[in-house]
Amino acid sequence: MCSAAAHVKARCPVYPGSDTHRFPVPDHTVDWDTDCPQYSPVKYTAPTVLNKPAWADPEIGSFSPQFNSIDGSVDRRSHEGSYRVQNGKPLNPHGRTGLEGRGLLGRWGPNHAADPIVTRWKRDSTGQCVHHTNSQLPVLQFVSIKRLDCGEWAIPGGMVDPGERISQTLQREFSEEALNSLQASPSQRENIQKRIAELFNSAGLQVYKGYVDDPRNTDNAWMETVAVNFHDESGNSVSELPLQAGDDAGQVSWIDVDSSLALYANHLHFLETVAKERNAHW
Ligand code: BGC
DSSP states (O other): OOOTTSOSGGGOSBOTTSOOBOOOOOGGGOSTTSOOTTOOOEEEEOHHHHTOOTTSOOOBTTBOOOTTSEETTEEOOOTTSOOOEETTEEOOTTOOOSEEEEETOSSSEEEEEEEEEEEEEOBOTTSOBOBOTTTOSBOEEEEEEEETTTOOEEOOOEEOOTTOOHHHHHHHHHHHHHSOGGGSOHHHHHHHHHHHHHHHHSOOEEEEEEEOOOTTOOSSEEEEEEEEEEEESSSOSGGGSOOOOOTTEEEEEEEEOOTTOOOSTTHHHHHHHHHHHTTOOO
8 A cells, every 4th residue: 555655745844833844754765664764753743632622532541542443433444444553553554754643633543534526517697508618528616615724725625523424524514614504593504404405415426535645644643535526417406505605714616627726635636536527628
C-alpha cells in the first residue's frame, strides 16, 4: 500500500494552524518498511484536541481504543483494510509524515469524513442545457461552499459523527453547510429534509472511498472520506432550493464543473470522476 510518494500534503513542512515543523520525510523514506534509523518525528497534538472536546479521543494510556474495529459508537476501521498498531498507536497506512500524535485530528487512526457532491445540468433562461463551446459537452454545476477555516472552495463535506451512517452524514452536512439548516425553524428544517430526502435516498454515484492526502494527517491519525454524487437530472429537486451558507461555510454557490477550478483537498479529482461518468464537459 505504501508507494514512494504516496502522500505529499501529509508531509507539508509546517503543520496547519501551528508553528510546528514536521521532521523532513523525503519520498524514499515514506514507506514504514524502509529502514530509517534517523527518523525522529516531532510530537504534536493541538491544544484544542488536548482540551478533550466531545469529538476527540483522550490520550493513549488513559484509554485503550479497539483499533481496526467498531469501538462502541466510533468506527476505527479504515476503508483501506487493516492498519498496523505499534506501541499501542495506529500507524498511518500511507507511511511516515514527520509528525506523531494527532495534530488537529480528534481520533487516533482513521478520522472519517463524507463529501456530498450535488450536481445539476447548467441551463439557459429557456431551460435548455448549456453545452461548452470547446468540448460541445453539457456543463455540470455542483454545490460548492467557501470554507471558513482556509477560505478555499470545497464540496460541503464534514466529519462522520459517532454512530452515524455515512448516508446520514452526507445529507446532514449538505443541509447544514449549503442550506443552513442549523439556523432554520423546526418547520423550515422539516421542509428542507422533505425536499432533499428523495435525492439523498437515491443510491448516488460513489466516486471515492479511502485515504485522503490531507495536511492535517500525522503518523497516528489521518483523514479518510467517502464522496458520493447525487445528481438532480431534471433540475426540479434540490436545484430549486435557495442555497444559504451555514455552519463551517462562509459562502455557497452553484459552480460550473471544469478542470480549471481550484478546490480544497482532492475535491477536484472527485469532480473529474463525476464529469467523466456523466459524460459532461471537463
Ligand atoms: C472535509 C472534507 C474532506 C476531508 C478530507 C474534511 O474535513 O470536510 O470535505 O474531504 O476533510 O480532506
